[in-house]
Amino acid sequence: MQTQKPLIDTPEVPKPPAPKRQPLRQTAVWLVGIPLTLLALGGAIGIRQFLQPAPAPAVRPQVPAAPKAVTSLGRLEPEGEVIALSAPTFLEGARVAQVRVEEGQQVRRGQVVAVLDRRARLAAALAQTSRQVEVAQARLAQVQAGAKAGDLGAQRSAIARLAAELRIAQRELQRFEALHDTGAISASQLDDKRLVVETLNGQLQQARSALVAIAEVRPTDLRTAAAEIAAARAVEARARAELDTAYVRALQDGRILKIRTRPGEMVSGEPIAEMGRTERMEAVAEVYEDDLSRLRVGQKASVRSLNGAFSGRLQGTVYRIVPLIGKKDVLDTDPAADVDARVAEVRIRLDAADSRRVADLTNLKVEVAIDG
CATH class of the missing domain: 1.10.287 (Helix Hairpins)
Structure with missing residues (x-):
């Protein structure tokens, strides 16, 4: 059977050529080569960084911390401590016949403070x-x-x-x-x-x-x-010499702080009077033994009153560290404070102006801060 031709001849349109396809093997090689190249490049960079010395970290300048002050409790005393003027005790006993000074009076070395009743017999x-x-x-x-x-x-x-x-x-x-x-x-x-x-x-x-x-x-x-x-x-x-024992004399220039035995009273273990050089006052700080290594003679110190007996702070200088460890004399009001702590006395000579401010405050409890 023969095929019939169409009545009208239609021109044939040429078909576009099909795209040329790459071989599958070449495509796979190209796709695998990219990661290998990247991996090699990264390894080279890593080896280079490993072989190069690491840069030193930036060092920040350290500012030294301010030394911490050593603080402790203490008291005010005249220079040379408070001196107790006593009379010798005798087997026959003796009474105070006269007291020739008053509390707060300035006295000179050798001045008669009191006279005993045995003076007439010895004279x-x-x-x-x-x-x-x-x-x-x-x-x-x-x-x-x-x-x-x-x-x-x-x-x-x-x-x-x-x-x-x-x-x-x-x-x-x-x-x-x-x-x-x-x-x-x-x-x-x-x-x-x-x-x-x-x-x-x-x-x-x-x-x-x-x-x-x-x-x-x-x-x-x-x-x-x-x-x-x-x-x-x-x-x-x-x-x-026996007659001289009937007189109680001042041992140095100073001020009479307290009269403890009056005329007519028997001479006993109680001192007749107490005196001190109040024109030159000092602070006695009781410093804990573990803080002593931070102290030295010549350090500056400040003193303040714990109960407002004087305003502001007193300034002074450490002039002696007593080489004797003992118990505290000035007790803290804190009930949890260690009363058996071991301390050493550190003596601080107050400046002249500040010394005059506290001339009447012997034995006042204070807080002392010594520059560390």
Whole structure:
């Protein structure tokens, strides 16, 4: 059977050429190559960064922290501490007879603060010993002067009388010897005259020796008299020292802070008065032992009152760190505070102007801040 042709001839339109397709294998290779290239590039960059030294981190300048101040409780005291003026105790006891100062009065070193009632008795004893010294001195002068002129004259007269009697006796003896030779007298009568001459001769020699002894000043007598004077002066010095115990004197220049024993009261363990150099005040800080390594002489410090006894702060300088650890004397009002803490005293000399501000505030409780 034959196929019929259409009546009208339609021109054939040429079909577009089909797109040329890449082979599948080449496409896959191209797709896999991209990640490998990227991976190789990244590894090269990483190796390069690994081999290069890492940049040093930026260092920020550190500002040193301000040292922290050492704070502690303390008290105000006069320079050299408070001095207690006491009298010695005696077995017989003693009372205060006079108090010659008032509280707040300025006194000088050696000034009498109080007088005890044993002063009168000790003053009489001193006067007696002084008279004994005078007696010993007079005795020495007597020895140095030798015998009195009257004694010397009397002794010379006795010598002259004995010499005259001896001459008479010697003449009589000569006559009796002549009579004995003629047989007019016996031998016994002649012996009696010889005995008289010998006796008078002995008395004359004794009288002459006595005159020499009276007129002589012996060194031993001088030494004895000088020793008596020295002994009397020693007794006098002891009596004067005992009399000085009847007076209570100020040991230094300062101010009387408190009178604790009044006239008529017995001398006991209580001081008679307390004094201090309030013209130069200082603060005594009780610093904990673990803070002592941060302190040194010359550091600045400030002091403030915990109860408003004075306004503002006092300025001063550390001048002594007492090398003794002990318990606290100034207790904190905090009930949880450690009362058995170990502390050392640090003394701070206040500036002159601030010292005058607190001259009347001895033993005031304060807080001290020492620059660290």
